[in-house]
Amino acid sequence: MTAEIPGALRVAYKLLVNDRTKFTALVLGITFAVFLMIEMTSLFAGILSRASSTVINIGASLWIMDPSVQTVANTIPLPDYVLDEVRSIPGVKYAVPFYSGAALLKLSDGTYQAANVIGLDDSTLVGRPGLLKGKIEDIFAENGFLAVEDSEFYKLKGATLGSEFELNDNRGRIVGIAKVSSSGLFGVPTLYTTYYRALQYIPNTRFTISYVLAEPKHASDVTQIKARVAAAGYLALTKEEFTAKISDFYKYHTGIGTNMLLMTLFSFAVGLLISGQTFYTFILENIDKFGALKAIGAKGSALVTMILFQAAFVSLTGYGIGVGLCALVIWLARLQLPDYAAIITFLNLGVAFLMVVVIASISSYVGVRKVLRIEPFDIFRG
Template sequence: MSGILLIAYKLLTNDKGKFFSLLIGITFAVFLMVQMTSIFAGILNRSSATVANIGADVWIMDPAVNTVANTIPLPDYVLDAVRSMPGIRYAVPLYSGGALVKLSSGAYQAVSILGLDDTSLFGRPELEQGNIRDIYAENGFIVVKDSEYQKLDSPKIGTEFEVNDHRGVIVGIAKVSSGGLFGVPTLYTTYSRAVQYLPSTRYTSSYILLQLKTRDAMPAIRKEVAKMGYLALTKEDFVQRISDFYTYRTGIGTNILLMTVMSFIVGLAISGQTFYSFTLENLEKFGALKAIGAKSRELVSMILFQATFTALTGYGLGVGLCALLIFIAQHLLPDYASLITFGNLGLAFAMVVLIAAVSSYISIRKVLRIEPFDIFRG
């Protein structure tokens, strides 16, 4: 069998033009599939960045909330009622809102402000510079050093700015595990300062964050919160809710799906046509092998080997090219949201296998019908 496969390899690579056409077709298809799905994965990852960065076990919110940015304030009695429920270690409010800050240069920049519970500072980010206690100082804010950091003129500790005619001072520089999606810098401060500085409605709690004593308490808490007309979601459930919103209720999911399907069709068309043309040109060679005793299963093995070798080589080149492009783009464009996951790679691999299967099936049918007599008579 190794001799048969060696012949198959030489037949495949003998015509370098057609071989590289096959590789380019599959590589291009894989590149597009991985690129499109990676952009979508990056968008979903950044859309739930606040949930990941805060790290609360349970989020309580209005049922109409679909994303972290789409906040609907909760009445004060909800916090009091939740704190009295069994199975809860503690519950704290979180303020989440947007503001327009005036920088020392005179420029204006939109920001996202998160107000942490004054007592516990639950959800506080990890600081690279500064002391977390300084957030209690007059006008204290902590800035997140992410891809949007430069939009605030790369502030240092002690940098001043204005927010809604109030003075603000940077007292700390923090890092987070994931940057936001909407292209605005993030500032942290205390809950009371956020409510004081920013205009708000009658209610000010955007979310209520819970830490549970045990996960077994979650069903009862969910039921009690539902009786008040609100929603209690675990961190994982909230991330999934955000993902579902962007996937099914916006045009992002549909557009990415269409682009992925188009990439698959392009790869299937190019590789199928080229591989079939390659088989036709080598039909005499397959007939000669059959005449000297090669069995049908050996001819099938040759075609499957050729299709598999080409598909896997194109898959590796496509993934490598996509990874290289994402690496370069993220260095040149910090806001570029793209993330290669095992799911992306698995989907692209499954489609490449399908492309190889269809291409080889068309060629196998042609080869199995060949008769050595017809070849030598021609």
């Protein structure tokens, strides 16, 4: 035995879908709104993810930094004794220095290219990336650097194992091609080398460290380590907290978050206006028919169910097409623009879905109110 769709819903479906112009306008309205909402929030999610790419790629449990640091890129040097201080805290399994800074490379063809240079602790290489080509121990070889094959890799102009460049009058040589999970935000290639080579090649304030990376012995030690670091006048953040701090900076202190939020709200408003207006017109055009149904014997609850079904059907169809369209556009954009920063997350999908539910609820509320108010007697009065 197959389950039969209730007849009233089938009538509602036919009334909706067979009015092709209105149905198309309704679905397009929702699709357009969903597409814009997901595109906006995905771009923002992409930007936030890339802004924290170093934190994500290095993967250290604890980051110790100056309290004024806002993002991983804007390093404020720590005195190097902080490393010893952190190592002395009970509950710290190990702590290593970490370098992150910008550099200007002179490539083999004589052109200049900005790059992000990451210096890993010489003795442990904590935070090292996975390699696609080469051997990790070659990073200790003379002038050894690993180049990250991400969306910016092409800016190193065909770099491969053995390629050379100049960095502040020092020779650099690519000894490995690495792969990381997240590309950077600033559109520059990333190079990994050892901590001391980074300090050697890139001038810095003496006796300073960009960050100290630490690993607690147990998860329960984190609170105590943070307290001890704070007592010393510095800040210890877990990688999740550091990522959130970076996100908050871009959300609340750069204007990007406000602009994205406004665009998302505009998309929602456009979707609501198009769909709400079209659905209302659809209900108005059929209002006498709904009145006739009432006169014939349809209960108010049956009519409300029909309208809610129509609103839900249109909304889910528009939502599905909107999500698909957004995924297609991001895929197409990435074919042409490898560093196109957009990520569709479950949160984006959830937010867009909630907004579609609101659009459907408001549209159907207007329709339901109209239909419940029509009196069958009005049908007789014409």
